Amino acid sequence: MSIRHDFMGLLAKTVTFSLRSQLVRLGMRRYDLNLIKVGHELFDPVVxxxxxxxxxxxxxxxxxAAGLGIGxxxxxxxxxxxxxxxGYLVIDEDDCEDLTxxxxxxxxALDVFIVRTYSGTTAGSSPVGGSCDKTGKDPDGLIVESNxxxxxxxxxxxxxxxxxLGLEHRDDADAVMYFAAPAGDRFSAGEAARMHRHCAIRPPC
Incomplete structure (x- = not known):
């Protein structure tokens, strides 16, 4: 078993990490991630x-910082x-619901579809307050562009x-939910509380 790949979920050998920090974060409420590369042969693993x-x-x-770990x-x-x-090699907003x-x-876990090209003015898409029912018709995943x-x-x-996890855009350049990229790194206390109530959030390990 590889700590880097199997425990931390990392693909490359170039990114540093703290095992101690991750163990602390697993003591928080958490969510898990499925990272799904769409058209994976086209991805350049070096970049x-x-x-x-x-x-x-x-x-x-x-x-x-919002009291949530990623497991x-x-x-x-x-x-x-x-x-x-x-028809999912190039994604636009109309394709998002179909893909997910x-x-x-x-x-x-949250399904995160990583596409190489997202055609539009944004670098991704997600429903606000996504569904945890992966057997239903509601959007149950999110999309980000590899860029x-x-x-x-x-x-x-x-x-x-x-x-x-339920958050809307904010007009605050320091906020994670700022409406433009690059966004900031802060959640408000109210945003943190809202995310903690989402059905995808799991108890600490």
Missing amino acids: EHPQIDEAVMRAREVYA RVEHFVINVASASAD SDWSVRNG PGGGLIQFSLPHEVGHF
């Missing part, structure tokens, strides 16, 4: 895997053939998770 790792680590930091992080793929057949309805991982080389996924991942 994009470290960026995905950095996004996960930044999310861990900003959510810990299990598992990785899944949708290959190019399957994504192309369903057509594909899901049958566990209690290779651009670094936006470090902001869009925690931001879109915030939407899924």
Whole structure:
């Protein structure tokens, strides 16, 4: 078993982490993540895997300040053939609900679909207060753009998770939920309380 990959959920060997910090965060209420690369053969592991790792680590930091840990992080793929057949290699806002309805991982974690190209004015999409019922018709996942080389996924991942956990945009550049990227790293006390009530939040380990 690899602590980096199996315990921390990291893909590359370049991102540093603190095992002690993660053990402390597992003592908090938490949510788990399924990271699903859409058209995974097109991803450049040298460039994009470290960026995905950095996004996960930044999310861990900003959510810990709200009293929430990120527990299990598992990785899944949708290959190019399957994504192309369903029209999901290039995603726009109209495709989001279909993608998250057509594909899901049958566990209690948040499904995060990582696409290489999101066509639109944003770098991702999520329902506000996403559903925990992965057998139903309601949107039950969120989408972020890899944006290779651009670094936006470090902001869009925690931001879109915030939407899924029930948060709206804020007009505050220091807030995680700022309406434009790059966003800040703060949640208000009210936002933290709202997220703690979401059905995806699990008890401490």
